Amino acid sequence: MELLKERIRKDGIIKEGNVLKVDSFLNHQMDIDLLNEIGKEFKRLFADRPVNKILTIEASGIGIACIAAQYFNAPVVFAKKKQSINIDGEVYSTKIESFTHKTVYDVIVSKKFLHKEDHILIIDDFLANGCAMEGLIDLVQSSGAIIEGIGIVIEKGFQKGGELIRSKGVHVESLAIVDGMNAQTGEVIFRN
Numbered sequence: 001m002e003l004l005k006e007r008i009r010k011d012g013i014i015k016e017g018n019v020l021k022v023d024s025f026l027n028h029q030m031d032i033d034l035l036n037e038i039g040k041e042f043k044r045l046f047a048d049r050p051v052n053k054i055l056t057i058e059a060s061g062i063g064i065a066c067i068a069a070q071y072f073n074a075p076v077v078f079a080k081k082k083q084s085i086n087i088d089g090e091v092y093s094t095k096i097e098s099f100t101h102k103t104v105y106d107v108i109v110s111k112k113f114l115h116k117e118d119h120i121l122i123i124d125d126f127l128a129n130g131c132a133m134e135g136l137i138d139l140v141q142s143s144g145a146i147i148e149g150i151g152i153v154i155e156k157g158f159q160k161g162g163e164l165i166r167s168k169g170v171h172v173e174s175l176a177i178v179d180g181m182n183a184q185t186g187e188v189i190f191r192n
Protein backbone atom coordinates (compact mmCIF):
# COMPACT_ATOMS: atom_id res chain seq x y z
CA MET A 1 0.00 0.00 0.00
CA GLU A 2 1.93 3.02 -1.35
CA LEU A 3 0.19 5.62 0.82
CA LEU A 4 1.24 3.74 3.95
CA LYS A 5 4.82 3.20 2.77
CA GLU A 6 5.15 6.92 1.99
CA ARG A 7 3.89 7.75 5.47
CA ILE A 8 6.31 5.34 7.12
CA ARG A 9 9.20 6.88 5.12
CA LYS A 10 8.09 10.38 6.09
CA ASP A 11 7.08 9.96 9.74
CA GLY A 12 8.38 6.59 10.95
CA ILE A 13 11.22 6.74 13.47
CA ILE A 14 13.71 3.88 13.66
CA LYS A 15 14.80 3.00 17.17
CA GLU A 16 17.63 0.77 18.30
CA GLY A 17 16.55 -2.85 18.75
CA ASN A 18 14.63 -3.07 15.47
CA VAL A 19 11.70 -1.01 16.70
CA LEU A 20 9.86 1.21 14.24
CA LYS A 21 7.94 4.00 15.96
CA VAL A 22 4.82 5.15 14.16
CA ASP A 23 3.38 7.11 17.06
CA SER A 24 2.44 10.16 15.02
CA PHE A 25 -0.08 8.37 12.77
CA LEU A 26 -0.83 4.84 14.07
CA ASN A 27 0.14 3.99 17.64
CA HIS A 28 -0.53 7.12 19.68
CA GLN A 29 -1.94 9.89 17.52
CA MET A 30 -4.04 8.20 14.83
CA ASP A 31 -4.55 9.57 11.32
CA ILE A 32 -8.15 8.62 10.62
CA ASP A 33 -8.00 9.33 6.88
CA LEU A 34 -5.09 6.90 6.65
CA LEU A 35 -6.90 4.37 8.86
CA ASN A 36 -9.89 4.59 6.53
CA GLU A 37 -7.68 3.74 3.56
CA ILE A 38 -6.18 0.86 5.56
CA GLY A 39 -9.69 -0.40 6.37
CA LYS A 40 -10.72 -0.27 2.70
CA GLU A 41 -7.56 -2.10 1.68
CA PHE A 42 -8.21 -4.92 4.17
CA LYS A 43 -11.75 -5.19 2.79
CA ARG A 44 -10.42 -5.38 -0.79
CA LEU A 45 -7.86 -8.06 0.17
CA PHE A 46 -10.38 -10.20 2.08
CA ALA A 47 -13.46 -9.42 -0.06
CA ASP A 48 -14.01 -13.08 -0.91
CA ARG A 49 -13.93 -14.22 2.74
CA PRO A 50 -17.15 -14.59 4.76
CA VAL A 51 -15.86 -12.55 7.72
CA ASN A 52 -18.47 -11.99 10.45
CA LYS A 53 -16.18 -10.84 13.27
CA ILE A 54 -12.86 -9.07 13.66
CA LEU A 55 -10.46 -10.02 16.45
CA THR A 56 -7.59 -7.84 17.63
CA ILE A 57 -5.57 -7.25 20.79
CA GLU A 58 -5.39 -4.22 23.03
CA ALA A 59 -4.26 -1.55 22.78
CA SER A 60 -2.93 -0.50 19.38
CA GLY A 61 -5.01 -2.94 17.34
CA ILE A 62 -8.34 -1.60 18.54
CA GLY A 63 -8.54 1.66 16.59
CA ILE A 64 -7.37 -0.01 13.38
CA ALA A 65 -9.81 -2.90 13.79
CA CYS A 66 -12.76 -0.59 14.54
CA ILE A 67 -12.25 1.45 11.40
CA ALA A 68 -11.72 -1.65 9.26
CA ALA A 69 -14.83 -3.26 10.78
CA GLN A 70 -17.06 -0.60 9.21
CA TYR A 71 -16.12 -1.99 5.78
CA PHE A 72 -16.97 -5.54 6.87
CA ASN A 73 -20.14 -4.63 8.80
CA ALA A 74 -18.79 -6.82 11.57
CA PRO A 75 -18.27 -6.35 15.32
CA VAL A 76 -14.80 -6.11 16.84
CA VAL A 77 -13.65 -8.25 19.74
CA PHE A 78 -10.38 -7.32 21.37
CA ALA A 79 -8.31 -9.73 23.44
CA LYS A 80 -7.49 -8.30 26.86
CA LYS A 81 -4.08 -8.42 28.48
CA LYS A 82 -3.96 -9.38 32.15
CA GLN A 83 -1.05 -9.44 34.58
CA SER A 84 -2.26 -12.66 36.13
CA ILE A 85 -5.58 -14.40 35.99
CA ASN A 86 -7.62 -16.98 37.75
CA ILE A 87 -9.00 -18.88 34.83
CA ASP A 88 -12.64 -19.35 35.70
CA GLY A 89 -13.84 -21.29 32.69
CA GLU A 90 -15.67 -18.28 31.27
CA VAL A 91 -12.75 -17.17 29.14
CA TYR A 92 -10.41 -18.52 26.50
CA SER A 93 -6.87 -17.71 27.56
CA THR A 94 -3.36 -17.93 26.22
CA LYS A 95 0.08 -16.51 26.94
CA ILE A 96 1.90 -14.01 24.75
CA GLU A 97 5.47 -12.77 24.96
CA SER A 98 5.64 -9.04 24.30
CA PHE A 99 8.15 -7.97 21.65
CA THR A 100 8.29 -4.41 22.94
CA HIS A 101 8.26 -5.12 26.70
CA LYS A 102 9.99 -8.54 26.77
CA THR A 103 7.49 -9.92 29.28
CA VAL A 104 4.98 -12.76 29.15
CA TYR A 105 1.39 -11.92 29.88
CA ASP A 106 -1.97 -13.67 29.89
CA VAL A 107 -4.47 -12.76 27.21
CA ILE A 108 -8.16 -13.53 27.42
CA VAL A 109 -11.37 -13.37 25.44
CA SER A 110 -14.74 -14.09 26.99
CA LYS A 111 -16.38 -17.26 25.71
CA LYS A 112 -19.47 -15.14 25.07
CA PHE A 113 -17.79 -13.42 22.14
CA LEU A 114 -16.09 -16.22 20.21
CA HIS A 115 -18.14 -19.16 18.91
CA LYS A 116 -17.48 -22.10 16.67
CA GLU A 117 -19.84 -20.61 14.04
CA ASP A 118 -17.69 -17.47 13.73
CA HIS A 119 -15.52 -16.60 10.72
CA ILE A 120 -12.74 -14.43 12.07
CA LEU A 121 -10.45 -11.87 10.51
CA ILE A 122 -7.55 -11.08 12.87
CA ILE A 123 -6.12 -7.57 12.59
CA ASP A 124 -3.09 -6.01 14.27
CA ASP A 125 -0.68 -3.13 13.82
CA PHE A 126 2.63 -5.05 13.67
CA LEU A 127 3.88 -8.53 12.94
CA ALA A 128 7.39 -9.05 14.32
CA ASN A 129 8.26 -12.42 15.86
CA GLY A 130 4.68 -13.63 15.61
CA CYS A 131 4.00 -14.19 19.33
CA ALA A 132 0.92 -11.96 19.40
CA MET A 133 -0.48 -13.68 16.30
CA GLU A 134 0.23 -17.15 17.65
CA GLY A 135 -1.68 -16.19 20.80
CA LEU A 136 -4.68 -14.86 18.88
CA ILE A 137 -4.72 -17.92 16.63
CA ASP A 138 -4.67 -20.09 19.76
CA LEU A 139 -7.68 -18.21 21.21
CA VAL A 140 -9.68 -18.63 17.99
CA GLN A 141 -8.79 -22.31 17.74
CA SER A 142 -9.89 -22.86 21.36
CA SER A 143 -13.32 -21.57 20.39
CA GLY A 144 -13.58 -23.73 17.27
CA ALA A 145 -14.14 -20.64 15.07
CA ILE A 146 -12.65 -20.41 11.58
CA ILE A 147 -9.75 -18.04 10.82
CA GLU A 148 -10.50 -16.42 7.45
CA GLY A 149 -7.27 -14.46 7.46
CA ILE A 150 -4.87 -12.12 9.19
CA GLY A 151 -4.49 -8.47 8.23
CA ILE A 152 -1.34 -6.69 9.39
CA VAL A 153 -0.55 -3.03 8.87
CA ILE A 154 3.26 -3.29 9.13
CA GLU A 155 5.17 -6.57 8.94
CA LYS A 156 8.84 -6.56 9.82
CA GLY A 157 9.90 -9.06 7.20
CA PHE A 158 13.37 -9.48 8.70
CA GLN A 159 11.85 -11.07 11.82
CA LYS A 160 10.46 -14.58 11.90
CA GLY A 161 6.73 -13.93 12.45
CA GLY A 162 5.62 -13.75 8.82
CA GLU A 163 7.16 -17.08 7.92
CA LEU A 164 6.00 -18.72 11.15
CA ILE A 165 2.36 -17.70 10.73
CA ARG A 166 2.19 -18.37 6.96
CA SER A 167 3.67 -21.84 7.57
CA LYS A 168 0.53 -22.64 9.58
CA GLY A 169 -1.46 -22.24 6.35
CA VAL A 170 -3.13 -18.99 7.44
CA HIS A 171 -3.79 -16.34 4.78
CA VAL A 172 -1.71 -13.34 5.91
CA GLU A 173 -1.87 -9.95 4.17
CA SER A 174 0.51 -7.20 5.27
CA LEU A 175 -0.01 -3.71 3.87
CA ALA A 176 3.69 -2.83 4.16
CA ILE A 177 6.53 -5.29 4.62
CA VAL A 178 9.75 -3.78 5.93
CA ASP A 179 12.77 -5.84 4.90
CA GLY A 180 15.34 -3.64 6.56
CA MET A 181 15.81 -0.41 8.43
CA ASN A 182 18.81 1.60 9.46
CA ALA A 183 18.68 3.54 12.73
CA GLN A 184 21.69 5.65 11.70
CA THR A 185 20.48 6.83 8.29
CA GLY A 186 16.74 6.55 8.90
CA GLU A 187 16.38 4.44 5.75
CA VAL A 188 13.51 1.95 5.50
CA ILE A 189 13.62 -0.77 2.83
CA PHE A 190 10.26 -2.21 1.74
CA ARG A 191 9.57 -5.50 0.01
CA ASN A 192 7.97 -5.07 -3.42
Ligand code: 5GP
Binds near residue numbers: 128
Ligand atom coordinates in the same frame (compact mmCIF):
# COMPACT_ATOMS: atom_id res chain seq x y z
P1 5GP B 1 5.27 -10.01 17.82
O1 5GP B 1 4.38 -10.66 18.81
O2 5GP B 1 4.90 -10.35 16.38
O3 5GP B 1 6.73 -10.22 18.09
O4 5GP B 1 5.05 -8.45 17.98
C1 5GP B 1 3.82 -7.87 17.65
C2 5GP B 1 3.43 -6.84 18.66
O5 5GP B 1 4.54 -6.12 19.17
C3 5GP B 1 2.53 -5.84 17.98
O6 5GP B 1 1.23 -5.99 18.49
C4 5GP B 1 3.10 -4.48 18.31
O7 5GP B 1 2.29 -3.88 19.30
C5 5GP B 1 4.44 -4.75 18.91
N1 5GP B 1 5.56 -4.43 18.00
C6 5GP B 1 6.43 -5.30 17.45
N2 5GP B 1 7.36 -4.68 16.74
C7 5GP B 1 7.08 -3.36 16.81
C8 5GP B 1 7.71 -2.19 16.26
O8 5GP B 1 8.74 -2.21 15.55
N3 5GP B 1 7.11 -1.01 16.54
C9 5GP B 1 6.00 -0.92 17.30
N4 5GP B 1 5.49 0.29 17.49
N5 5GP B 1 5.38 -2.00 17.85
C10 5GP B 1 5.92 -3.21 17.61
